[in-house]
């Protein structure tokens with residue numbers, strides 16, 4: 001459905017033919033481009049080719065100009081750069097203002113953001129300013145070429161069905177996209193592209209949010225989206241102690257530990273380890289599910305892994321339906337044997 005027609009009937013439909021180009025918001029933290037951006041560039045390239053239009057990145061920050069080259073190498077035809085002290089740290093008001101002004105001026109047909117903390121904040125704000133709709137947390141994007149429509153698919157109703165949403169009469173068509181779902185673009189250092197500076201039309205005094213201090217997270221950092229090997233545990237572990245065994249296996253394999261939500265709810269492990277519909281979506285080369293039943297909400301976050309190995313003592317556990325290799329047995333017997341075999 002077209003969200004804006006329901007929420008803001010006074011907003012007139014856009015002249016959709018005036019809008020061209022696929023834009024990717026190039027989210028950075030401490031001037032490091034986030035990995036979801038390369039996934040958006042990979043997906044954006046496909047969409048731009050279907051629409052026979054250009055792929056652009058929008059980069060905001062302070063001292064970030066040289067990152068633009070990397071975005072071009074990874075598929076952007078053009079990079080809009082807003083490089084200014086006022087944009088040093090992400091703030092909703094400053095980032096949305098500079099990007100909205102660029103949207104008004106250059107009229108992109110599609111705008112993609114990562115469904116990260118920043119993307120989930122910035123996307124809705126831009127959509128309201130632009131008077132268009134936004135589909136959050138998309139896991140699949142396709143183009144209806146005849147109507148130049150972006151078909152945005154996302155899980156709905158607790159992951160029980162997939163909803164495909166279109167934005168027929170407003171532009172740009174906006175989506176936040178789940179990290180870890182789309183294929184990253186292939187880097188080509190020989191690519192060339194254009195850099196366009198975006199003006200800053202406001203002063204610090206006009207931005208109501210002031211950053212007084214930044215306190216970095218002190219918790220253990222888990223990068224599930226970048227991990228090549230994941231050893232995930234579920235309630236079959238029996239207690240929080242079980243994660244020690246999984247950590248041992250993960251360390252042997254050069255991987256990281258993850259968890260089902262049930263273990264997070266039980267207080268066995270921190271929420272940052274959760275894989276699934278309400279956790280992180282992962283796509284490692286190998287995903288080893290230990291004592292995880294395979295509920296649909298868990299599968300939603302890991303079923304695109306290259307190889308899935310499941311260890312479960314119930315041969316009818318649904319996890320075996322998506323597993324490439326299944327081991328029926330007690331994980332407390334299987335994992336030590338596995339480690340012994342690894343030497």
Ligand code: FAD
Nearest residue numbers: 234235236260261262276277278279291292293298313331
């Ligand atoms: P269980 O379903 O209890 O499975 C435990 C498994 O371990 C069983 O299959 C059992 O046979 C096996 N087992 C027991 N002992 C052993 C042993 N010694 N050796 C080997 N196997 C053993 N879940 C997520 O994971 N991620 C999400 O993001 C998520 N989001 C949700 C969102 C909503 C709106 C809802 C309603 C639910 C969500 N859930 C999510 C919860 C999900 O529905 C399941 O409840 C959860 O995934 C089950 O976790 P589990 O597989 O660890 O536990």
